[in-house]
Amino acid sequence: MVVDVNNLGLCLNTGIASARGRYYVQLDSDDRLKPDAVEKLLAVFESDPTIGMVIGSYEVWNLNEKTGDLNRDESVPVVTHDEWTEDNGRNNLLRIGGAGAPRSAHVGVIRDCGWFGVNDTAWCRNYGEDYDLVLRISERYTIGRVWDPIYEVIRHSGGTDHSIDQVTIDRNDNAKDCMRLEALHRRRTLNSSNGQVKHPATKPVLASA
Numbered sequence: 001m002v003v004d005v006n007n008l009g010l011c012l013n014t015g016i017a018s019a020r021g022r023y024y025v026q027l028d029s030d031d032r033l034k035p036d037a038v039e040k041l042l043a044v045f046e047s048d049p050t051i052g053m054v055i056g057s058y059e060v061w062n063l064n065e066k067t068g069d070l071n072r073d074e075s076v077p078v079v080t081h082d083e084w085t086e087d088n089g090r091n092n093l094l095r096i097g098g099a100g101a102p103r104s105a106h107v108g109v110i111r112d113c114g115w116f117g118v119n120d121t122a123w124c125r126n127y128g129e130d131y132d133l134v135l136r137i138s139e140r141y142t143i144g145r146v147w148d149p150i151y152e153v154i155r156h157s158g159g160t161d162h163s164i165d166q167v168t169i170d171r172n173d174n175a176k177d178c179m180r181l182e183a184l185h186r187r188r189t190l191n192s193s194n195g196q197v198k199h200p201a202t203k204p205v206l207a208s209a
Contacts (some may be wrong), residue, residue: 009116009129011042016107016115025104026130030154032061033102037150041078043106052109052141053134055081057101058151065156078149090138094180097173099134102151113137123178135183139190 016024020141025041027033037056044054060076063069080098083092093099110116113136124132137143164172 006126007119008126009118009124011120011131012116016093016110019107021108023104024110026102026106028046030156032152032154034150034152037102038104040146040148040150041102044146045104045106046140048144049143049145051101053105053115053137054144054146055084056102056104056146056150057081057148057155058101059149061152061154063154063156070152071155073155079153080147081145084143084145089143089188090135092136093138094183097176100132101153103130105137109137109141113140121178122177125171125175127172128179132179132182136181136186139183139186 023042023045025033025038041054041056045051057080059077059078060073061070062073083089083096084100085092110133113133116133119125119126151171
């Protein structure tokens with residue numbers, strides 16, 4: 001099978017579908033997980049059977065491109081994604097541009113919630129496929145938290161976050177606005193029975209190892 005490597009969602013879905021493990025853990029190519037990151041993520045999953053995704057906290061590090069050294073940016077506090085409150089996190093997600101990092105989810109939950117987008121909408125072009133998936137997961141499952149820093153975001157001149165022109169920024173903002181609008185329509189349907197989103201009473205069916 002030929003895979004379009006420029007289709008981020010398709011590549012993620014292909015990798016997750018082929019993996020033998022039970023959990024997906026985000027790791028961007030230029031960032032790092034702490035040595036105990038997976039251990040802490042799994043501990044949260046095991047603490048509550050309704051959790052479908054766990055979101056951690058991260059530190060910002062700077063790359064010295066002359067020496068190759070990495071140094072913690074002490075001017076930036078640990079990013080703890082405080083928007084993920086227990087009672088209103090899924091609603092707060094609609095008000096911000098990101099979904100928190102790092103993220104980990106049951107493979108079964110990703111499948112149950114429709115996988116990552118694969119550029120199959122008019123507004124999604126290799127952008128926001130993860131934000132859209134987190135919106136959908138948060139509507140059906142509890143989001144767990146790791147408050148300790150377990151992820152290191154590496155800042156360097158080649159990072160795409162620092163080289164986006166205004167046209168692309170506007171396009172990306174419009175894409176997320178469309179995702180939020182679709183989320184609101186879904187929530188009306190989900191909430192129509194009793195006024196609140198239901199969570200499953202047991203763990204989702206997971207992919208077998």
